[in-house]
Each structure stands twice: as structure tokens, then as C-alpha cells.
Amino acid sequence: MTESFLPLGPFILAFFVASLLVAVKVYRAPVDAPDAERGLFASACVLVGLAPVVWFLVGWMANETSIFTGGIQLVVAAALAGAAALGRSRRRRPDVVVSRWHFNEKSAVIIILSLLVVCAVFARRAWGSEDAVVLASFGRAIVELVVFVVIGHIIAALTHAPIDAAGAEPDERDRAVNLLSARNAYYLLFAGFVSLPFYAVFQPSVAGFVVTWTGVLVLSELVYYASVLTYYRLGTE
């Protein structure tokens, strides 16, 4: 730990408290806006306040700073505020242009990209590592996947036009696409499930088995969402 960061502490704490108060005020503002929109603005305020706190804590304890110690919070805050502002401007325009893509297509793209990025990063971290490192990376990958998917869906929902269509009940085409895609994913999931006992013959480690089983699940999810995208684009007939 280093003492050089300590004098900044009170100022950073005051800034953080102020950002929390602003976030609460924004969220409770008596304006006619969806909860998600106000929630995004409030989250951006909290992240802006949190960024110097993270920078301070890491700098104080490890005596080093990087883009990940505060900078990443600012980038995410800017993305959230931008998405909320975009959603707000679209909502207020009466001549809003209807999105050409179905929300489920956008959702499928977000999930496919998130899965590919997180799995690639996980493979890079875990390849050739010991079991403990693999399992720790595995847990980290799950958290990263959830964060990417949630943030991606919030942004997609806010930028979708009309915004109500993002949460609409599925109609008969949505149900047909879902059934056909689930069928395709099921084939791969079943093949993977049947193959796993043969993989056990090679006596893999616990981490190896967990990763392989999860890999089968991830592949079947990729097939599912790729099928969703294909059926929406090319049709179910």
C-alpha cells in the first residue's frame, strides 16, 4: 500500500456520495419515462461516481493504475447514458421509424457474440492451466457472460422502435421459430450428452469434464440462436 493516494480519499468519497444522490434523484424524477430508461441514467451516474473510487482503492492498495481501474467504469457509464438518451429521443419522436429487425433477432446476435467472445477469452485464460485456474476462469466467464448479455439487451431494448415491441408477447411466428430452433439445438445437445460417457474413458480431470459438458451446452445454445437468426431472416418455410 502507498500513502500518496490517501489525501485524495475525502474528495473521492464526497464525489461518490454526490453521484449516489444524483442517481437517486434521477431515478425518482417525476417524469413520464420507462423504468429502464431512468434506471440506465441512474446507473450511469453511479458508475461515474464509482470510477474514482475504484481508481483510488487499486492505486492505494497496489500502487498502480490502469484503464481497468476506473476507466472501464467510465466507458460503460457513457454507453449506458448514450443508450438511454437514444431510447429517450426515439420514444419522444412521433414519426419514429420502426426497427426492421425483430427484437428476437437482435437478442440472438447479442447472445451469439457474447458467447463467442467470452468463450474465446476463457479458452485463452484456461488453456494448459491447472484445475483451480480453469475453474476460477470458468466462474469469471459466467459472470462476464451475464453482464454482457444483460447490458446488450438493455441497450437493444432502448434502441428498439417502437420500444414496446421489445417486450411484446410472442406471436405464432415467434413460437414456430422457437420450436424449430429448439429442435436443431436438441440434436446437438443429445449427441453431446450421449458422447460424454465415452469421453470419461480418457479419465479427464474434474475441470476438463466440467468444461467439456459446458462446451456442449454452449454449442447447443449457439446452434439455437443461429437457427433463430436464420429462420427470422430466411423464413420457416
Next chain:
Amino acid sequence: MPPRRRSNVRNHVRALREGHEGMTQQHLADALGVSRQTVIAIEQGKFCPSLESALRIARLFEEPVEQVFELEAD
């Protein structure tokens, strides 16, 4: 196993809708209880609607169902 064939059902939904002055895809979607994208898919032949929706479309345009949907020759 024979290769999967595309549907042989053609429809005239787009022509009928455009024949009805002022009827947009959104109006038709609201009348059927589906999304606008589903109406687009039906008009482009990418999606075959359920029997219930087909009957609703025919009733909406006041045409017999076989005037809206037809079976192409094999």
C-alpha cells in the same frame, strides 16, 4: 429421407392489402394480433400463417380463403 421441400402455399395478402386503401402492414398486424414483421414474412412467403390467421385474413378482406391462399402445382 427425402429433402425438405419449401411450402407450396402462395398468398395474395400483399395485393389485397394494397387494394384496401390506407391499410398498412401495422393495421393488418393489429387486426391479426401478430407483429408487423410477421405480416412482412407472410407477404414475402417466408412464413405460412396458422389456419386461424388465414381465416381471419380472408374475413378481413371479405374474400374466400382460397382467393387469398392458393396451392401451387407440384
